[in-house]
Amino acid sequence: MTLAMTALGGLAAAATFFVCGPQRFWANWLVWMLMLLSAGLGALFLTALEHLTGARWSVPLRRSAERVSGLLVPACAAAVLALFALPVLYPWAGPEAAHHPLIAAKAGWLNVPFFAARALACAALWLVSWRVFAGGSLRQDRSRDAALSERARRYAPFFMVVMGLTTLVVAFDWVSSLSPEWYSDVIGVYLFAGSFLAGLAAVTLTVGHLKERGRLTELRFDHVYSLGAWLFAFTVFWSYIAFAQYLLMWYADLPEEVFWYAQRSRGAWRGVSLALGLLHFVIPFFALLPRDAKGDLRRLRWVAALVLGAHFLDLYWLVFPVLGARPPFSWPELGFAGFFIGVSLLWMRRALRQGADMPVGDPGLAEGLAFKL
Amino acid sequence: MAEGRAFGVLGLFSDPALLLAAVPKLRARGLGRVQAYTPYPVHGLGEALGLRRSPLGGMVLVMGLLGTATAFLFQWWMNSVDYPLFTGGKDPSSWQAFVPIMFEVTVLFATFTAGLGMLVLLNKLPAFWHPFLDSEASRAATRDRFALAIEAEGEVFDAAAAEAALMVVGAGSIEVLPGLPPPRRVPLETLLGLAAGGAVACCLAGAAMYWGVKLFPVLPPMSHMLAQPRLDAQQRGRRAPAEGSVARGRLPYPFEKPEQARGLGNPLPRTEEVLRLGRKVFAHNCLICHGPLADGTPILTAAYGGRPANLQSRKYLGLSDGEIYHTIMKGENAMPRLGDGFTEDERWAVIHYIRALQRAQHAKDGDL
Numbered sequence: 082m083t084l085a086m087t088a089l090g091g092l093a094a095a096a097t098f099f100v101c102g103p104q105r106f107w108a109n110w111l112v113w114m115l116m117l118l119s120a121g122l123g124a125l126f127l128t129a130l131e132h133l134t135g136a137r138w139s140v141p142l143r144r145s146a147e148r149v150s151g152l153l154v155p156a157c158a159a160a161v162l163a164l165f166a167l168p169v170l171y172p173w174a175g176p177e178a179a180h181h182p183l184i185a186a187k188a189g190w191l192n193v194p195f196f197a198a199r200a201l202a203c204a205a206l207w208l209v210s211w212r213v214f215a216g217g218s219l220r221q222d223r224s225r226d227a228a229l230s231e232r233a234r235r236y237a238p239f240f241m242v243v244m245g246l247t248t249l250v251v252a253f254d255w256v257s258s259l260s261p262e263w264y265s266d267v268i269g270v271y272l273f274a275g276s277f278l279a280g281l282a283a284v285t286l287t288v289g290h291l292k293e294r295g296r297l298t299e300l301r302f303d304h305v306y307s308l309g310a311w312l313f314a315f316t317v318f319w320s321y322i323a324f325a326q327y328l329l330m331w332y333a334d335l336p337e338e339v340f341w342y343a344q345r346s347r348g349a350w351r352g353v354s355l356a357l358g359l360l361h362f363v364i365p366f367f368a369l370l371p372r373d374a375k376g377d378l379r380r381l382r383w384v385a386a387l388v389l390g391a392h393f394l395d396l397y398w399l400v401f402p403v404l405g406a407r408p409p410f411s412w413p414e415l416g417f418a419g420f421f422i423g424v425s426l427l428w429m430r431r432a433l434r435q436g437a438d439m440p441v442g443d444p445g446l447a448e449g450l451a452f453k454l
Numbered sequence: 455m456a457e458g459r460a461f462g463v464l465g466l467f468s469d470p471a472l473l474l475a476a477v478p479k480l481r482a483r484g485l486g487r488v489q490a491y492t493p494y495p496v497h498g499l500g501e502a503l504g505l506r507r508s509p510l511g512g513m514v515l516v517m518g519l520l521g522t523a524t525a526f527l528f529q530w531w532m533n534s535v536d537y538p539l540f541t542g543g544k545d546p547s548s549w550q551a552f553v554p555i556m557f558e559v560t561v562l563f564a565t566f567t568a569g570l571g572m573l574v575l576l577n578k579l580p581a582f583w584h585p586f587l588d589s590e591a592s593r594a595a596t597r598d599r600f601a602l603a604i605e606a607e608g609e610v611f612d613a614a615a616a617e618a619a620l621m622v623v624g625a626g627s628i629e630v631l632p633g634l635p636p637p638r639r640v641p642l643e644t645l646l647g648l649a650a651g652g653a654v655a656c657c658l659a660g661a662a663m664y665w666g667v668k669l670f671p672v673l674p675p676m677s678h679m680l681a682q683p684r685l686d687a688q689q690r691g692r693r694a695p696a697e698g699s700v701a702r703g704r705l706p707y708p709f710e711k712p713e714q715a716r717g718l719g720n721p722l723p724r725t726e727e728v729l730r731l732g733r734k735v736f737a738h739n740c741l742i743c744h745g746p747l748a749d750g751t752p753i754l755t756a757a758y759g760g761r762p763a764n765l766q767s768r769k770y771l772g773l774s775d776g777e778i779y780h781t782i783m784k785g786e787n788a789m790p791r792l793g794d795g796f797t798e799d800e801r802w803a804v805i806h807y808i809r810a811l812q813r814a815q816h817a818k819d820g821d822l
Contacts, residue, residue, distance in 0.1 A: 160637070301481075324553060328550055328554070331550050333548075334543075371511075372507075372511065378560070453497035453498040453501075454497065454498075
């Protein structure tokens with residue numbers, strides 16, 4: 082089934098290129114590249130956070146996070162291919178950029194060779210980090226070697242710096258340079274918030290799936306509740322950052338900033354912006370507010386699916402306005418969704434067969450299982 | 455043992471795990487209510503004690519939402535109904551500007567409900583005495599020991615059985631908590647000392663006030679906005695555009711004298727849309743000086759000084775559209791030159807609107 086969906090989606094995606102033109106194709110590609118990337122990075126961040134802080138509650142969940150972080154591999158492949166989108170989507174890579182004084186002034190940062198070098202460096206750093214955390218953890222399953230935990234613990238602070246800088250690069254490069262005149266200092270934090278949220282949601286879905294199959298039986302209310310609490314906290318954090326960015330630009334009303342929001346608050350985009358507020362904040366906030374909702378995996382899965390959907394909408398809202406005043410959504414978008422969701426599911430299916438469902442070699446697992454709120 | 459019925463019996467544990475293990479055993483005996491006193495929250499204790507879900511969450515939610523609504527209504531009424539002030543060319547009822555305050559007030563209401571609700575409703579404060587506070591164990595249990603008490607519930611309480619039960623589950627330093635506070639008398643010296651201290655404090659404060667007011671000059675009220683060492687932020691009217699510059703989309707204005715402009719005609723039709731635009735321009739720019747009816751009764755205080763024209767007076771009813779246009783573009787004595795800030799349409803639309811105001815005040819029979 083998944084295979085058929087992927088194949089069909091891939092066909093539709095390829096057809097997009099020829100029927101609707103390269104612009105629409107690469108815009109879709111970019112959104113889905115960012116989607117896989119943010120879920121993978123978010124999950125890797127959760128893993129690293131555990132090593133950094135010595136948290137115990139999340140040890141039984143960590144393998145799921147490590148598996149989700151494997152999405153970084155297809156994401157990096159997609160990112161490398163997305164370099165072909167530069168002349169199509171990014172005005173600064175076009176010939177007319179030299180005549181635009183604002184863009185020309187940024188040419189030191191926004192030029193194709195440097196951009197590609199940054200993108201490749203980021204991808205390399207992510208893959209190395211993924212190998213250290215997820216690969217080391219898998220090896221520990223067999224070797225039960227506590228030194229591997231120690232290695233992850235030492236690497237974690239370094240990863241935090243990597244995560245911060247690379248998220249910033251992704252935000253400045255892939256997202257905000259779509260409108261190169263625009264700048265927002267907080268866009269990196271914004272993307273980080275969305276990314277961690279997407280990672281948490283994907284981990285929640287994975288845990289829910291495993292639990293439904295009768296795996297991860299030792300996982301209790303207390304663990305699930307903590308995961309739900311993270312989701313809740315970052316729903317609020319994302320909203321806080323998103324609104325902070327909007328409020329400042331709206332108030333200051335400077336032409337080089339506010340045009341970005343003007344694009345997104347006119348015509349049909351206004352509806353998309355409102356939907357984003359509703360789906361990314363209001364609904365998940367109230368859905369996660371009650372205590373029972375955070376601890377009940379079946380309810381949590383619905384919210385996590387909603388959060389992932391809202392995150393997609395968020396990326397769509399970030400990228401697609403460059404195509405014009407009308408938000409396009411029809412078979413090409415569905416095709417891309419089918420293809421990339423299919424690829425992710427196939428990838429996850431493979432990952433779910435590797436190693437145990439919990440990091441059985443981790444010395445902290447017993448304490449993690451005994452965790453009580 | 456203290457006289458009267460005991461409040462309960464208490465024992466100490468050295469380890470939270472022992473305490474946790476003891477709770478279900480004691481609860482199963484049904485000797486009384488089992489209560490724990492620990493120096494920090496012990497994971498899983500609430501569940502073991504069978505504490506009911508706190509009602510605070512619901513209260514906090516309701517009060518938080520009430521805070522959101524209060525802040526919204528408060529700001530909305532103030533800013534867009536009672537006293538609309540236009541700043542930065544923004545609609546005074548813009549919801550965006552209200553959000554930070556809404557957020558703060560939500561948090562304020564919610565945290566106060568949580569804090570006070572916990573102290574007053576759940577912890578039953580103010581309580582001036584609790585048997586636990588007088589016990590030997592209270593010292594240990596605020597440091598490094600974990601206390602478990604079996605407290606009297608209902609009429610019968612078998613203190614001896616409770617003692618035995620605690621002993622069985624491994625508690626040490628068992629103690630019986632008295633049911634009534636020990637009689638206390640405040641010594642006379644303490645009362646006298648308090649009175650004397652209070653009197654001295656009052657005298658000192660009074661003297662400090664007296665000499666403070668005498669010695670230090672009266673401070674002027676704050677007037678930072680007026681006395682700042684830069685361009686006066688409160689200056690009247692807009693700053694003129696730079697010499698010789700022409701704003702994009704605006705034509706330079708050629709006339710120097712009102713007579714030259716007299717012949718200009720209003721190019722805009724008198725449609726509802728135009729009047730609505732005119733009303734907006736008027737409300738944002740002219741109303742503050744000329745008054746809502748353009749009859750020269752300003753909203754500004756007398757400190758403003760100027761006497762805005764009563765555009766309803768005979769003299770100004772006779773002005774042609776072109777002359778009003780000239781006033782907007784060039785200003786007139788105390789009337790600032792505002793036109794540079796408007797588009798061509800806005801200038802003519804506000805003239806339509808002033809005409810409508812004049813017509814409304816001087817309606818003819820045929821208008822009815």
